[in-house]
Amino acid sequence: MTSRIRAHHRGFTLVELLVVITIIGILAGLALVGINRARISVLNMIMKTEVSHIAQALDLYKENHGAYPPDGNTIATSDPTKRATLFTRHLSKMFPQRNGSIDYPTYIPATPVTPSILQQMINNGYVSPDGNTTSDYQFNQIDPSEAFVIFLMGFSPDVERPLTGPGERKPLFEFDRSRLVDPDKDGWWSYKGRYSESEYVYFNSKTYDDGAASPSVASYAPQIGGGTARPYGTIVNGNFVWAAPKTYQILLAGLDDNFGGNFTAANQMKLYPSGVQDTTNAPTSINYSLEDFDNIVNFGQSSTLGSDTDL
Incomplete structure (x- = not known):
């Protein structure tokens, strides 16, 4: 009787144990994949929300001042003095009483900053302390x-010195100060994404390209992240148009900190949402690279070029 009972309680064989361990490992792996995808979706949603908040701030800026700010890209004009003029003209329209001779930066872009004014700008957080006072x-x-x-940080209530004047500034967007960076050390802040080490990029629709017959496209190589950021186009009724054609594009590299790119010519861009090559329109487009798919933008339905599961 005793021997029969013992026979019914024999242990697992080694093969059975290995099978059980394997099954547990597979289930754990599937669970981790699901958890990771859920985590990526949450992080993307948070970054998309911040992009939408920046977009709302830019729209409010236009409502207050009549135009979106210039973006500083070199396609609009490669002449540094002319690029500086775009900013001063924009400020003159916003603040007709601005005195360019005392509100730094002055109309002449090579004018060194006055140390006392610079210190005031640094103290109120408007500029980075890392620039060179004689050239930046x-x-x-x-x-x-x-x-x-620069333009969403708000301005001084001093109508003659909106950039450098005293008084409380009222920012249109609350920047996380820990994510303001100056990687090129020129004295102007860039803003890193919440979960992306790369900086945000802003393109104004007026200067997506230079307007030539075979147009050169606005382009920015990030100082921190990888790849190259360029505004996206789209095809409507067989014809090329820019995405967000009358406003702006805000781009963020996403969790991989890389905008993609692989551009080989100045007249190339990429199409949203297809991401496929099109050589029949100008500017021409090239295919998405793998790094493009998690880029986050302010236009389109999903605001992410690929689905979360593509990451």
Whole structure:
């Protein structure tokens, strides 16, 4: 009787144990994949929300001042003095009483900043302390990762000195100060994504390209992340148009910190949402690279070029 009972309680064989361990491992792996995808979806949603908040701030800026800010890209004009002029003209329209001779940066982009004024600007957080006082903090150095930051930070109530004057500034977007960076050390802040080490990039629709027959496209190579950011186009009724054709594009590299790119010519861009090559229109487009798919933008239905599961 005792021997029969013992026979019914024999242990698992080694093969059975290995099978059970394998099954547990597979289930755990599937669970981790699901958890990781859920995590990526949540992080993307948070970044998309911030992009939409920046977009709302830019729309409010236009409502207040009549136009979106210039973006500082070099396609509009490669002449640094002319690029600086775009910013000063924009400020003159916004603030007709602005005195360009005392509100730094002055109309002449090579004018060194006055140390006392610079210190005031640094103290109120408007500019980075890392620039060179004799050559930096100039309008001609502002690039597409910096322009929207400058204009959304708010202005002094001093109508003659909106940039450098005293008084409380009322920002249109609350920047996380820990994510303001100055990687090119020119004195102007860029803004990193919440979960992306790369900086945001802003393109104004007026300067998506240079308007030539075979147009050169606005372009920005991030100082922190990888790839190259260019505004996206789209096809409507067989014809090329820019995405967000009358407003702006805000681009963020996403979790891989890389905008993609692989551009080989100045007249190339990429199409949203197809991401496929099109050589029948000008500018021409090239295929998405793998790095494009998690880029986050302010236009389109999903605001992400690929689905979360593509990551």
